[in-house]
Amino acid sequence: MDEILRQLVEQLGTHPGQTEVGAGALLNVIREHASQVDFEQLLRAVPEASKWMGTAAAAQANPPAGADAGGGLLGELGGLIGGLTGSTGGIGGLLSALAHSGLSADKLMQLVPILLTLLQQRGGADLLQKVAGSVPMLQEVLGGGGAAGAADSQPGGGLLGELGKMFG
Numbered sequence: 001m002d003e004i005l006r007q008l009v010e011q012l013g014t015h016p017g018q019t020e021v022g023a024g025a026l027l028n029v030i031r032e033h034a035s036q037v038d039f040e041q042l043l044r045a046v047p048e049a050s051k052w053m054g055t056a057a058a059a060q061a062n063p064p065a066g067a068d069a070g071g072g073l074l075g076e077l078g079g080l081i082g083g084l085t086g087s088t089g090g091i092g093g094l095l096s097a098l099a100h101s102g103l104s105a106d107k108l109m110q111l112v113p114i115l116l117t118l119l120q121q122r123g124g125a126d127l128l129q130k131v132a133g134s135v136p137m138l139q140e141v142l143g144g145g146g147a148a149g150a151a152d153s154q155p156g157g158g159l160l161g162e163l164g165k166m167f168g
Contacts, residue, residue, distance in 0.1 A: 002048040004118045011114055012107050022101035022111050023049075024056025033134040042131050045123035059100045112138070 001009070001016055008019045027049050031039050043049055098108050116138070120128040132138045 004046065004048065004115075004122070005052070007118055008111065008114060012103075012110055014103060014107055017055075018102045019111070020052050021056045021059045022098055022103050022108060023115050024052030024054070025060070025098050025101060026112060026115060027053050028056055030132055030135055030138070034131040035134070038127065038130045038134075041127055042119065042123050045127070046119060049119075056100070 005016060005020055005023065008014070008023060009016050012019060014022075031053070034042075101108070103111065116128060116132055119132075123131075
């Protein structure tokens with residue numbers, strides 16, 4: 001298991017497969033919004049992220065046998081939001097993708113800032129701000145000045161706030 005994934009699993013207390021899908025889903029949505037040059041720079045800093053993204057895409061396309069093919073409530077909300085906006089990206093796409101990880105809403109709320117902090121350690125604050133800051137719902141997690149300390153921030157809006165409202 002690579003170092004970032006190991007740290008995520010340890011900090012979240014989650015299964016490595018679920019954690020990998022969650023991390024990959026978040027990165028897949030970031031890729032949709034970030035400039036290609038910046039995102040490729042992030043992948044050079046964190047090459048294992050490509051594997052996570054592929055795992056997440058496969059999980060979304062082929063949910064495990066017996067699993068809710070829509071990803072449960074998060075998947076339904078993601079599909080509804082995506083249908084209303086005519087997009088598979090954004091918060092609807094992210095909710096739908098994260099739903100396929102099998103992680104609880106509580107764990108998902110923890111995963112986002114922790115992963116962004118770990119990515120910042122590898123890619124640098126400026127790169128992470130450019131890449132993840134291109135996703136409107138992640139701007140609050142980044143705090144406008146990078147992800148440093150984001151793991152301790154309280155959800156109030158954006159993705160974390162929406163998850164908190166739904167499951168809080």
